[in-house]
Amino acid sequence: MAESILNGREGLRKTVYGVAEVAGYLWQNGWAERNGGNITVNVTEFVDEQIKQLAPISEVKQIGSTLPHLKGQYFYCKGTGKRMRDLARCPMDNGSIIRILDDCASYVIIADNPVQPTSELPSHLAIHNRQIEKGSGYKATVHTHPIELIAMSHTNKFLKKDVLTKLLWSMIPETKAFCPLGLGIVPYSLPGSNVMAQGTLEQLEEYDVVMWEKHGVFAMDKDVNAAFDQIDVLSKSAKIYMAAKTMGFEPDGMSDEQMGEITRVFGLPK
Numbered sequence: 001m002a003e004s005i006l007n008g009r010e011g012l013r014k015t016v017y018g019v020a021e022v023a024g025y026l027w028q029n030g031w032a033e034r035n036g037g038n039i040t041v042n043v044t045e046f047v048d049e050q051i052k053q054l055a056p057i058s059e060v061k062q063i064g065s066t067l068p069h070l071k072g073q074y075f076y077c078k079g080t081g082k083r084m085r086d087l088a089r090c091p092m093d094n095g096s097i098i099r100i101l102d103d104c105a106s107y108v109i110i111a112d113n114p115v116q117p118t119s120e121l122p123s124h125l126a127i128h129n130r131q132i133e134k135g136s137g138y139k140a141t142v143h144t145h146p147i148e149l150i151a152m153s154h155t156n157k158f159l160k161k162d163v164l165t166k167l168l169w170s171m172i173p174e175t176k177a178f179c180p181l182g183l184g185i186v187p188y189s190l191p192g193s194n195v196m197a198q199g200t201l202e203q204l205e206e207y208d209v210v211m212w213e214k215h216g217v218f219a220m221d222k223d224v225n226a227a228f229d230q231i232d233v234l235s236k237s238a239k240i241y242m243a244a245k246t247m248g249f250e251p252d253g254m255s256d257e258q259m260g261e262i263t264r265v266f267g268l269p270k
């Protein structure tokens with residue numbers, strides 16, 4: 001077997017295997033049927049001189065837009081058509097590392113195999129571009145299909161601004177503490193469309209996690225486990241809500257006063 005780029009690079013290995021760990025959670029949770037979901041992580045901090053010299057193993061591919069903050073940046077990306085459950089075992093066979101070229105509009109694959117990145121790459125890269133521009137320190141983006149949260153997006157009453165956020169926050173105190181900006185909403189549009197990418201970028205100015213109506217959730221955070229955690233706490237709240245409804249009643253939720261107390265004690269932004 002050819003040498004892996006992860007060999008002798010502990011930081012990079014830990015990061016890529018962190019993606020594998022989260023991919024396993026997505027599958028175990030029933031959120032990642034077939035090839036559903038995407039993960040991309042900015043791994044530029046682990047790039048050494050040797051990696052910079054690595055010859056491309058793909059032709060030059062166009063991103064479809066120019067992203068000026070991505071010059072010389074490197075990303076680990078899940079492969080298109082690849083399954084999360086396979087990525088969990090073999091991350092470098094089901095994803096690859098790409099280098100953004102100096103024109104900021106194209107990229108090449110550099111390791112380990114020429115696995116073509118997710119078809120959602122342009123929208124993921126646009127979000128990474130914005131994070132660098134803002135200096136947010138966010139390195140990871142995760143898109144997945146959490147069952148209960150998607151179910152809740154099938155009624156208009158939950159799609160008005162911050163209605164679902166408030167409901168989910170009120171189900172259990174930790175949700176507000178660990179998803180402190182709440183859940184943005186992107187109205188339904190064709191997966192992979194420019195409209196959806198633009199809507200996501202806009203919502204991510206205000207939220208770390210956004211709901212794609214009747215489709216799934218998109219989250220960003222400093223690393224892939226942190227992005228997963230934000231989705232996980234929201235999903236927990238959605239499950240509590242559904243459990244109460246299944247028992248035949250509308251849950252009261254924490255009061256405004258109790259939620260205000262959480263905000264004060266934890267020093268939360270909202």
Ligand SMILES: [Zn+2]
Nearest residue numbers: 036037215216
């Ligand atoms: Zn999806």
